[in-house]
Amino acid sequence: MKTNxxxxxxxxxxxxxxxxxxxxxxxxxxxxxxxxQKMIQVEKPMGPEAVSIVRDPTAVGKPVGKRGPQxxxxxxxxxxxxxxxxxxxxxxxxxxxxxxxxxxPMLRGxxxxxxxxxxxxxxxNSMIHNVxxxxxxxxxxxxxxxxxxxxxxxxxxxxxxxxxxxxxxxATPVIPQHISSGMYGMILIEPEGGLPKVDKEFxxxxxxxxxxxxxxxxxxxxxKLMAEQPTNVxxxxxxxxxxxxxxxxxxxxxxxxFFGVGGPNLTSSFHIIGAIxxxxxxxxxxxxxxxxxxxxLVPAAGSAMVEFTARVPAKYILVDHSLTRLLKGDVAIIQxxxxxxxxxxxxxxxx
Ligand SMILES: [Cu+2]
Numbered sequence: 001m002k003t004n005x006x007x008x009x010x011x012x013x014x015x016x017x018x019x020x021x022x023x024x025x026x027x028x029x030x031x032x033x034x035x036x037q038k039m040i041q042v043e044k045p046m047g048p049e050a051v052s053i054v055r056d057p058t059a060v061g062k063p064v065g066k067r068g069p070q071x072x073x074x075x076x077x078x079x080x081x082x083x084x085x086x087x088x089x090x091x092x093x094x095x096x097x098x099x100x101x102x103x104x105p106m107l108r109g110x111x112x113x114x115x116x117x118x119x120x121x122x123x124x125n126s127m128i129h130n131v132x133x134x135x136x137x138x139x140x141x142x143x144x145x146x147x148x149x150x151x152x153x154x155x156x157x158x159x160x161x162x163x164x165x166x167x168x169x170x171a172t173p174v175i176p177q178h179i180s181s182g183m184y185g186m187i188l189i190e191p192e193g194g195l196p197k198v199d200k201e202f203x204x205x206x207x208x209x210x211x212x213x214x215x216x217x218x219x220x221x222x223x224k225l226m227a228e229q230p231t232n233v234x235x236x237x238x239x240x241x242x243x244x245x246x247x248x249x250x251x252x253x254x255x256x257x258f259f260g261v262g263g264p265n266l267t268s269s270f271h272i273i274g275a276i277x278x279x280x281x282x283x284x285x286x287x288x289x290x291x292x293x294x295x296x297l298v299p300a301a302g303s304a305m306v307e308f309t310a311r312v313p314a315k316y317i318l319v320d321h322s323l324t325r326l327l328k329g330d331v332a333i334i335q336x337x338x339x340x341x342x343x344x345x346x347x348x349x350x351x
Pocket of ligand 1: 096127128129130170171172178183
């Protein structure tokens with residue numbers, strides 16, 4: 001790698017690190033201590049034309065409970081929008097999205113459901129799009145039946161045969177360009193009887209992005225994509241968005257995260273700083289979970305359903321433990337509020 005490229009990447013790291021002073025305080029020692037010195041305070045959001053494309057992580061759909069199989073109808077709309085890429089660095093990117101946010105909406109049903117998928121392509125768009133759902137038995141996961149030009153819409157029907165937490169994505173050439181630009185999401189097919197109840201559920205997806213340009217309006221870089229050198233790595237679409245706006249839980253809550261990797265290229269070593277996964281359903285909801293796990297590998301276009309009890313008050317930091325990616329924006333926080341638990345964690349020495 002040329003020296004100037006290394007410098008460029010480091011600079012990107014410096015810029016994208018400027019999220020907020022309070023967030024920096026939460027970082028463990030040794031992670032980017034030098035870059036913290038160069039933090040930039042967020043003054044105000046982008047210009048009025050750039051919107052937030054961050055998917056609300058609490059939008060997890062309705063649990064199926066004990067109901068029997070039904071017919072469900074979901075509508076996805078491809079929307080191409082100028083969105084905030086990195087609020088601290090004040091950069092924007094023209095995202096390609098399902099329904100205006102990244103990831104696309106979390107779709108939720110149960111095994112045996114008959115599911116109708118409609119894909120609309122907004123008439124103001126410039127590209128053809130489609131959707132491939134990994135929950136589907138059928139050609140291209142539905143992609144072949146949903147190629148839509150701007151202004152068109154198409155539908156197909158499938159039966160949910162296998163429970164699981166499945167990625168869906170646009171599969172229009174250049175496919176990794178459509179994915180890295182934001183066209184991915186997840187569909188949860190719950191097993192018969194539904195998932196066990198928990199206190200809080202969150203929907204978080206990691207994606208790697210390839211954006212360059214001297215000014216604040218970054219553009220897709222085919223060169224960086226082909227070299228698999230992401231400039232930005234994000235959770236829910238935008239650098240550190242879920243760190244500056246943490247997810248909230250209470251001490252004692254059992255927390256479930258539907259975590260997926262849209263990719264297109266990176267694999268995530270998913271870890272929560274300050275917590276241990278009590279259960280990890282690593283890519284399968286019907287096999288017994290792994291228990292007591294520190295880090296779980298989530299492949300590109302794969303998922304893990306993880307659960308833990310927020311035992312102590314803390315800001316739990318979600319990362320890919322390939323921590324260079326943290327410097328590129330790949331971080332989120334779950335903030336647990338409640339009374340201290342000194343029998344579990346306290347400063348000082350044993351008396
Ligand atoms: Cu697309």
